[in-house]
Every structure is written in structure tokens, then in C-alpha cells.
Amino acid sequence: MELKEQIIEATIEEFNEKGLKFTMDQLAKRMGISKKTLYSVFSDKESLFLEAIDTCFSEIKRSEKEIFEDDKLDTMEKIRKIIIVLPKRYQAIDFRQLYQLEEKFPKMFRKIEARLETDWEPTIQLIEQAIREGKIRRIEIPVLQTMISSTIEAFIKTNVLIKNDISYTNALEEMICIILDGIRVKSSET
Template sequence: MFSMYRDMMDTCGQEGVMDGETQQQLRLRIYEATIEEFREKGFKFTMDDMARRLGVSKKTIYQVVRDKETLFFDTATYIYEQIKRSEQAVMDDDSLTTVEKIKAILIAMPDSYSELDWRQIYQLEKSYPRIFARVRVMMEQQWDNTIELLRRGIDEGVIRDIPIPVIKTMFEATLEKYMETTVLIDAGLTFDEAVQYTLDVLMDGISCKKQKLL
């Protein structure tokens, strides 16, 4: 009974909220709308843009998130949770070899996020330093599964016995560079393209393999 009363209170007075929609459901819609606005406009979208996309008033949005910085912070956490789910799906896929899992988990991301322009993350450092710091912490925290796979690969003899902190630092520092500077924009590369190149270099090196003579 208390749960039903709480859900009724969550939607009470929220103009434009869908019939029967709880505050948690609205919150998830807000996160997804934030992702879509970022996809189209980067960080320049306004709360008016959000209200139009959601079909609610700004007042309703502010009942869920305090301000735009909170919106970005909470959405970043939401994206991180979705990425972790994608990683777990890779870990649970018994059809993949250890090497295939390592390659997949290093770039694990829901398909709906693959077109986001992650190159713009560097803009957060000046405008929203708290969120930028949060993104860096989340990047640091998402290595548990990867480290487990690297150790397994070394034990199986399919990965060279290179100190894991070296591998981790190489990949992590490269991604941070992509996000903290305009290097990819200047080079005309998308974030996905750059990450794939980085993964190829990490796994296969940069030397051309010699072709066998016929």
C-alpha cells in the first residue's frame, strides 16, 4: 500500500508525465533524452530542448534533477551502468574465445551509444569539472573484468606475459587523451574509429605482417 501511495505521489503534479508513469520511469526517460540531445547538439542543448523532446514542462524535469550539472552527472552514471551490462554480456558469452572477449570488452558499449561524439568529453573539464572527474573515476573502475580476462589469456598462453598495469595504462591513457583534447577532431577521426585503431595496435602491433611467398 505504501509503495502504491509513493508512486502516486511521484507523478502527482508533474505536467506532461505519461499516464501511470512513476518518477523512476520518468528519470530513465530523462537520461535517454539527454543522450539523444547530446548526440544531436553536444553539450549545447538547453533544458527547453529537453522539455520539448520529453513532452513535459521544465518544472517537471527539475522535480527529478536539480540542475543541468546534476542532469549530466546522473546521466554519466546511467551510461556507465549500461556499459557495465554490456561488459557482463561479453563475460557470459561462452561462444567467444578469451582473446575475442578481451577485444570485445575493451570496446564494450550498447549499440545505441556507439554514435555519440565522445570526443567532446574534454569540454567537461572546464565547464563541469565535477562530472569530468566522475568520468575519469568510472573509467578507472571498469577494468575488473578486463584484468580477469588478461590474466586468463596469459595463463592460456594466448596473451604475452606483459605486466597488466602496463597494458592498462597504455589503453587507459590513450582514451583519456582522446577525451581530454581535440586530437581526434583535428585528425578527422571519430571516437569509435580511434578506439578501434588503438585496440588493433594493442592486440596486433603496428608492424605489417610479412606476406608468404606463393
């Protein structure tokens, strides 16, 4: 693994332990490298976080592609998995801590927002396929896309998950269940 990737991995570990409050000094110490070496790769904490965000979203997109191409999954399973996908190496990240970003690192928060709102084409194709297959009713896809993006943004923009002791993963799973299955109790469940 090249140094840049090792730094991003160590950044994730620091973030999980300390949230955004860790220092570049602590990061260098964790890695057993000098701050000078660290700063030769990333000029500051913000550029490091921006690169980590890109890396994370690139891996999410790779995972989405794997789900999209998995012939063992039906259309609805693919939709469910793609919308809440988190690659294994990011499942341990406490995304609930990201609410601090908007105030302290607005540039990073805007980058996350932009990434959440782009690259929806494979998901839209699956939704259109599910409509054609009669698995979901005809819907306005931009409304669904906005609902999902806005919900995820709310999870990372506020501390609602922390206040209610809900993990980020559980929140995503609950969101997709509500969206795909609704909130009405089925007659067989009463």
C-alpha cells in the first residue's frame, strides 16, 4: 500500500477515535512517520480530508457497480443494497460525527453534499427497471432521489443519530425500509 493510502487509512482510525479533533501530529505519531513526511503528502488537514472523501466515495461507487452487476440479486435487492452501500473498510467509521463538518470544514461538507447528489445513473436504471417489472409503482424518480439524498445529508448534518443512539448503518437500513416498504402495518403483521 502506498503512503497516501496508508495516511488515509490512519486518518479513518483517528477520526473513529477522536472525531474531527485529532491533529496532524497525532496522525503522524500513529503512523510512526514524521510530520514533515506527512506534510509532504498532504499540505494540511483539510486537503487530507478532501482526499479521504474522494477515496471513500470512489470505493462506494465500486461497490455499487459490483451490486449492479450481481446476477444473483433481483432488482429490488439491488436497489436496497445500492442505496445504503458502505464498503467493508468504511463500516466501522462513525459517520454520525460528520455533523461537525459543516461548521468547521464547510468545503468538505459541500464536497460530501455534491458527491451524494451525483452518479445516480445506475440507481435510476434499477428503479426504472423495477417499474417496468411491476415491482414498484410508477414514481417521480427525482422526488425519491431528493428524499434519499436529503435524508443522508440530515444524518451527517445534525447530531440526531447520536442523540437517539442510532448507528449510521441502522439509520440507513431504516430509511431504505421506510422508503421501499412504507410505514403501514401489513394486515399479516397485526
